[in-house]
Amino acid sequence: MRRLRMGMIGGGPGAFIGPVHRFAAELDREIELVAGVFSSDAGRSAAAGESYRIDSARAYPSLEAMFAGEAARDDGIDFVSIVTPNHNHLPSARAALAAGYPVITDKPLTATLDEAHQLAGVVAAAGKPFGVTYTYSGYPLVREARARVAAGEIGTVRKVVVEYPQGWLAGPAEGKQAEWRVDPARAGLGGCIGDIGVHAFQLAEFVTGLRVTELLADLGSVVPGRLLDDDCSILLRFENGARGVLLASQIEVGELNGLRIRAYGDMGGIVWRQEEPNTLTISRLDGTCTLVRSGTGVLGADAASRTRTPGGHPEGYLEAFANLYRDFAAIVRGDAAPLLPGIAEGVRGMTFIHKAVTASRENAGWVKLED
Template sequence: MTLDRKLRYGMVGGGPGAFIGEVHRMAAALDGKIELVAGAFSSSAEKSKQKGEELNLDPSRVYGSYQEMAEKESQLPEDERIDFVSIVTPNFLHHPVAKTFIEAGFHVVCDKPMTKTVEEAEELCRLVDEHDVIFALTHNYTGYPMVKEAREMIENGKLGEIRKVVVEYPQGWLAEQVDNKQANWRTDPKKAGVSSAVGDIGSHAENLVEYITGLQIESLIADISSFVEGRELEDDANVLVHYKGGARGILYCSQVSVGEENNLSIRAYGTKAAIEWKQENPNYLHVLYQDGPEQVYKRGNEYLTEAAKHNSRIPSGHPEGFIEAFANIYVNFANTLSAKLSGEDPGELDLDFPTVQDGARGVDFIHKVIESGKKSKWVDVDYTPPS
């Protein structure tokens, strides 16, 4: 039995002036399977009401706090209440908001990093299991079709044994002191946590490596810097990585690389071949060989794997980008949730989205990088979150 309606969701955060909330709303709406019906869009009840009016929501479903939203949505009939919540707040609110809604029985989509501390992340892992809810983390770069193609190549042995991985995520928007909402919370330890650059973009880079290659970190050593005077958290990090099984890696993330926008890229070198993918030109995957010509795989073609095709919407030659990749997290989550609500098993390709355990590994990674950077020494990372 297929669910005969759209999934209903509420949003916490994403009020006036917020960037990522609008991205989530566009991504969730793209495939027509999800509708926004409720929200607590700001810690200010007035601003939350303003955003609700802009989005043409029923005023009775626009709340002054996330606690009120969880309580009142729980009291609504099952055919009216939200099915899940989307959490798009600054980092420090991810844990309390997620915990509140999980304990109320709601499924969750949460922005990254999942929490500020490893202990909070592990608590969410246990709560997700205890309450039998579905939890998706929006590491949206895993949603690109050619990222999925790269993953399939490595899983199928086309590259041979992976020896070396280089992943970079340079930005330049914080190369000087910036005074706006987005910059202020990301550089504030009370709201961002222990890290700025690593937590905000380095966590994406680490997750992308693990997703594509399947490699997990054994140990690392980091060099972290705060180049802008007065900035409490790091704005640049360079990390050497040892992976389980012997592969080596380099991870570089920076918010002070002048002229860079969102130049996330990854190169993985195996014993047979290598791959290269760039987020700013995401519809192409380059495959390199020692004894043959370079090959370029293009999004939207029939020769691609089912995973890549499953996450494409339009024919080749019509670029798909950031919003579509973000939407792939939402639509796979939605298909999985719809199957659960219908009493069915989800398809294997629909289960392809980052989970609460991915979130816990990401939080541990952030803390280990900062620990290593402060001590200037190798640290062990061998970490398994609660399942």
């Protein structure tokens, strides 16, 4: 089985997420980065291509050049990965799909909900595989948590608390990675809610298997002069009547990447923390508590198949990304990968962002979350 050949859009000099996607995609040796438009500036695209150690002729100055150049090769790309700021997701995905390529894109799906609906139409018309890298759904113990909740291990879910605290934007937004995230022209409608809040939302629905039906949002721009939200408090109601709380913030000084989910049922509770990703805690009504560790024989089939090292050897962010790329490679080859987030999850995430931002701005109280 030959490796799939990947073309990347974005990930130029100074980018954080581009190298992450490259490392993750290539981890299992099923995919190889061979081409890209790494920047809208031809010189920077060429420099990025050199840093990625690809053929200099395949570091292209534009999307049109890449699609034409790769189509003319016997060893052209098989799919496209989009790792740009949000405002470029729709035009990049539309162009790639029109050229006949499957697409996997970073989250959120687009800059606005209207763009998300446009892209959904493009994906449907193209009929090509499409994936969204909601990273945390790739962690083995997140998938184990989902499987155990679905199996009824904690009973009927009553309460969900999902938190995503960071502190890196507590002051002025300085540097490439910070500047675009607080710029409405590049980030879109949401700031913190679109950058990390949507991760928390997707994780809550992924682990519990329940859809949020209503929300009450209070989003703030805490840092003076900031145009987009940097602190979010949201109450949730789920389809089975469970209540939830979603907290996401980028102004909590001292916090790094403290994503955590807690789900409580009528028979027990389950907890997972991103900063300690190889442990899942399950508590029961009788007072007993079980620690489920990655790399051990107690994991279900999906989580076990997504774990690469023996117990006690930490796996984390890159491996979770790699699991999503492994799933996407399976879909491109015509196999099934039902847990990979796709266009529906992408649109749902944008619906959440749109509803939360507009409801908070309008002080609308409880609003229904509808696609």
